[in-house]
Amino acid sequence: MVGKIVGTGSYVPDTIWDNHKIAQFVETSDEWIRERTGIGKRHIAGVDTTVSMAIEAAKRAVENAITNGAIASGEEIDAIFVCAVAPEILLPAVACEVQKEVGAIHAFAYDMNAACSGFVFAYNQAVSFMNIGMIKTALIIGSEHLSRITDWTDRGSCILFGDGAGAVVVTAASGPLGMVMHSDGSGGAALVCSHDGKMKMDGQKVFRFAVKSVPECVEELMRQMKIKEEDVDYYVLHQANQRIIEAAAKRLKVSMDKIPMNIGEYGNTSSASIPILLDEMNRKGMLEGGKRIVMAGFGAGLSWGAGYVLTQ
Numbered sequence: 160m161v162g163k164i165v166g167t168g169s170y171v172p173d174t175i176w177d178n179h180k181i182a183q184f185v186e187t188s189d190e191w192i193r194e195r196t197g198i199g200k201r202h203i204a205g206v207d208t209t210v211s212m213a214i215e216a217a218k219r220a221v222e223n224a225i226t227n228g229a230i231a232s233g234e235e236i237d238a239i240f241v242c243a244v245a246p247e248i249l250l251p252a253v254a255c256e257v258q259k260e261v262g263a264i265h266a267f268a269y270d271m272n273a274a275c276s277g278f279v280f281a282y283n284q285a286v287s288f289m290n291i292g293m294i295k296t297a298l299i300i301g302s303e304h305l306s307r308i309t310d311w312t313d314r315g316s317c318i319l320f321g322d323g324a325g326a327v328v329v330t331a332a333s334g335p336l337g338m339v340m341h342s343d344g345s346g347g348a349a350l351v352c353s354h355d356g357k358m359k360m361d362g363q364k365v366f367r368f369a370v371k372s373v374p375e376c377v378e379e380l381m382r383q384m385k386i387k388e389e390d391v392d393y394y395v396l397h398q399a400n401q402r403i404i405e406a407a408a409k410r411l412k413v414s415m416d417k418i419p420m421n422i423g424e425y426g427n428t429s430s431a432s433i434p435i436l437l438d439e440m441n442r443k444g445m446l447e448g449g450k451r452i453v454m455a456g457f458g459a460g461l462s463w464g465a466g467y468v469l470t471q
């Protein structure tokens with residue numbers, strides 16, 4: 160049993176800060192940021208919150224699943240998982256706020272924090288519940304208000320992050336099962352944030368970790384599933400840095416045609432990056448015709464993992 164994407168949605172705030180705007184706060188340039196990261200701009204939440212962005216993305220995903228004929232209403236959703244690094248509220252869970260807005264009255268709902276690996280971890284968890292027969296349909300959301308924990312005086316990190324939310328409705332389908340999840344708390348100091356503080360990052364350490372861990376966990380997943388490069392239509396990787404994605408492609412010997420990217424538009428939106436990208440692919444028709452997708456995420460923790468998903 161595997162997950163099949165039947166609906167997607169996303170929401171990003173209207174306010175856009177391009178690299179020139181960032182250069183007003185810290186000594187940097189559009190050229191430096193583009194060359195080192197591939198990022199051109201990011202969306203910044205003004206009145207938006209983790210909850211409001213999650214709700215909007217979720218509503219769009221549920222509507223899309225209804226339009227696709229996969230579900231009749233939100234009542235068919237069995238579980239809601241929201242991944243969020245910095246929700247403004249501690250209680251109730253963001254997932255419960257989403258539940259009441261999408262009419263998922265039968266769903267259980269809770270939040271998870273696995274940083275930028277969040278979406279992949281939550282998806283794998285949903286598939287695990289599907290395989291023990293506990294759920295059939297899940298709504299998985301990444302909603303990130305990172306600008307509130309970004310240190311806008313640190314040019315080594317503030318150039319990277321953006322706000323936004325992405326949501327995916329998945330249903331249980333027959334297909335090959337595979338999942339990979341890893342954590343290494345001994346490396347946790349590379350990316351930290353206290354409750355009332357701002358993110359601090361050792362960029363080079365995270366970079367070295369990412370270029371190794373992303374291809375390794377993709378290879379591990381494909382070995383586990385006994386699938387080959389030709390069995391995968393797309394590799395949807397966490398959008399943290401264009402150079403990390405290109406390095407992973409090189410190591411995996413995969414053409415960039417199979418690795419969609421949107422980091423230029425949004426920066427790193429943590430657990431929202433993969434579902435926002437999946438939603439863009441869906442709107443462009445790229446998910447039509449039963450696609451086979453490998454997803455991989457990595458981030459603070461340290462944490463990293465990969466998952467396998469089908470499309471309608």
Ligand code: COA
Nearest residue numbers: 186187191195275314315318362363365366399400457458
């Ligand atoms: N603009 C201009 N110069 C900058 C800069 C900026 N925004 N940020 C750093 N620099 C400078 C440094 O001060 C340093 O100068 P020095 O040589 O005079 O000391 C030089 O550029 C190189 O710094 P370095 O940290 O080695 O740059 P880098 O090539 O590693 O790029 C990152 C920095 C953050 C872009 C890169 O390390 C990265 O993307 N890491 C991964 C981070 C990540 O993905 N985090 C999220 C994980 S989910």
